[in-house]
Amino acid sequence: MKVYLVTGGAGFIGSNYIKYMLKNYKDIKIIILDKLTYAGNLGTIKDEIKDPRVEFIKGDIKNKDLVNNIFYRYNIDYVVNFAAESHVDRSIENPQVFLKTNVLGTQNLLDVAKSHWIIGEGRDGYPIYKEKVKYLQVSTDEVYGSLSKDYDRAKELVLDDQELKNIVKDRVELKTYGKRFFTEDTPLDPRSPYSASKASADMIVMAYAETYKMPVNITRCSNNYGPFHFPEKLIPLMIKKILGGDKLPLYGDGTNVRDWLYVKDHVKAIDIVLNKGSIGEIYNIGGFNEEMNINIVKLIIDSISKIVKEEVDYQEILNTNLEKINYDLITFVKDRLGHDHRYAINPTKIATELGWYPETNFKAGIERTIRWYLDNQDWVKEIISGDYCEYYQEIYEK
Numbered sequence: 001m002k003v004y005l006v007t008g009g010a011g012f013i014g015s016n017y018i019k020y021m022l023k024n025y026k027d028i029k030i031i032i033l034d035k036l037t038y039a040g041n042l043g044t045i046k047d048e049i050k051d052p053r054v055e056f057i058k059g060d061i062k063n064k065d066l067v068n069n070i071f072y073r074y075n076i077d078y079v080v081n082f083a084a085e086s087h088v089d090r091s092i093e094n095p096q097v098f099l100k101t102n103v104l105g106t107q108n109l110l111d112v113a114k115s116h117w118i119i120g121e122g123r124d125g126y127p128i129y130k131e132k133v134k135y136l137q138v139s140t141d142e143v144y145g146s147l148s149k150d151y152d153r154a155k156e157l158v159l160d161d162q163e164l165k166n167i168v169k170d171r172v173e174l175k176t177y178g179k180r181f182f183t184e185d186t187p188l189d190p191r192s193p194y195s196a197s198k199a200s201a202d203m204i205v206m207a208y209a210e211t212y213k214m215p216v217n218i219t220r221c222s223n224n225y226g227p228f229h230f231p232e233k234l235i236p237l238m239i240k241k242i243l244g245g246d247k248l249p250l251y252g253d254g255t256n257v258r259d260w261l262y263v264k265d266h267v268k269a270i271d272i273v274l275n276k277g278s279i280g281e282i283y284n285i286g287g288f289n290e291e292m293n294i295n296i297v298k299l300i301i302d303s304i305s306k307i308v309k310e311e312v313d314y315q316e317i318l319n320t321n322l323e324k325i326n327y328d329l330i331t332f333v334k335d336r337l338g339h340d341h342r343y344a345i346n347p348t349k350i351a352t353e354l355g356w357y358p359e360t361n362f363k364a365g366i367e368r369t370i371r372w373y374l375d376n377q378d379w380v381k382e383i384i385s386g387d388y389c390e391y392y393q394e395i396y397e398k
């Protein structure tokens with residue numbers, strides 16, 4: 001039986017990963033380590049923490065004694081590090097906590113894992129590790145910096161690899177706004193305190209791989225969307241504001257481009273990299289699905305208005321009139337400082353080497369996400385009000 005230490009498992013992607021793993025593997029043990037910051041919600045994993053395969057530990061990845069104790073107590077085989085401060089706007093307001101958690105926290109996890117996994121020393125002086133252990137760092141495409149936007153409208157992406165094109169063709173719309181893409185060889189060029197902290201973490205992971213031959217992988221994914229996303233990020237924020245009848249603030253002129261991937265496709269990729277990824281390798285994960293922020297917001301407006309018109313029960317949730325859900329809600333606000341213009345991931349390496357492909361068509365994924373938020377308004381209220389903290393006290397501190 002494999003034992004996973006999943007950090008940040010009460011956050012957006014970590015919780016989706018835990019749900020995916022419990023559904024797909026019977027014989028596993030998952031230890032969740034999460035500090036439960038504003039972004040971590042125990043309510044998100046309330047069913048999972050009752051599962052006998054799961055242990056939840058509230059704590060900080062920077063806490064060496066705690067992480068050491070976890071390794072002593074549970075014979076950890078895999079570390080999957082989702083724990084991070086993850087919001088760019090917050091990193092502009094307060095960079096230091098990003099460096100502490102994202103860089104020093106990562107280094108602490110690496111150090112403790114290394115000390116528990118070493119079983120000897122080779123003739124070449126490098127450590128020998130227990131078999132089949134691995135540290136996986138969940139990183140982001142933002143470490144590569146920003147690309148230019150060459151086209152005003154999305155063009156069909158022409159893939160060199162015909163086999164890949166045939167496979168993804170019916171699943172995702174192959175769209176791009178530019179000629180260049182991030183590959184795993186693109187030099188790191190982070191431009192926000194958030195991306196600089198993630199790039200620094202990646203470099204320390206690779207330093208452990210080189211210096212101590214530690215078995216690691218790094219995954220660098222584009223923007224995720226889907227269930228359990230904290231409503232400060234673009235897509236859930238817009239859904240929340242539309243339902244509340246509020247104005248929709250959009251940075252600059254709304255033309256910034258991101259590549260979007262449904263979170264369930266991302267967590268499947270992480271599982272594949274952990275099982276099949278070559279040691280020491282970095283894998284980009286992306287959706288071949290670039291879109292401008294303004295078009296995303298328009299798509300959300302259109303989708304909500306269509307769903308709510310067709311399924312009248314949802315109208316109870318609205319804090320506004322149906323007719324008012326239109327593009328007039330969009331309000332352009334002063335641009336984010338240092339706002340990166342375009343991110344575009346080329347995930348050909350993971351697709352061709354490991355057989356992972358983005359599966360979820362964007363329009364279908366957005367509609368699924370909106371329906372999830374419509375059906376889970378209690379979760380949204382709970383996470384915004386911080387009621388899950390009381391939930392934690394009730395479950396654990398009593």
Ligand SMILES: NC(=O)c1ccc[n+]([C@@H]2O[C@H](COP(=O)([O-])OP(=O)(O)OC[C@H]3O[C@@H](n4cnc5c(N)ncnc54)[C@H](O)[C@@H]3O)[C@@H](O)[C@H]2O)c1
Pocket residue numbers: 007008009010011012013014033034035036037038039040041059060061062081082083084085086087101105138139140141198220221222223224225230
């Ligand atoms: N959301 C995206 O679109 C995206 C895209 C690519 C990569 N990533 C990366 O994926 C990871 C997860 O992102 P997310 O969107 O789920 O983030 P999130 O903010 O929703 O969740 C982060 C989780 O980490 C926990 N945490 C924070 N500091 C901690 C600490 N010091 N010790 C223990 N736990 C701590 C929080 O309580 C929370 O549960 C991050 O590393 C992020 O950089 C995110």
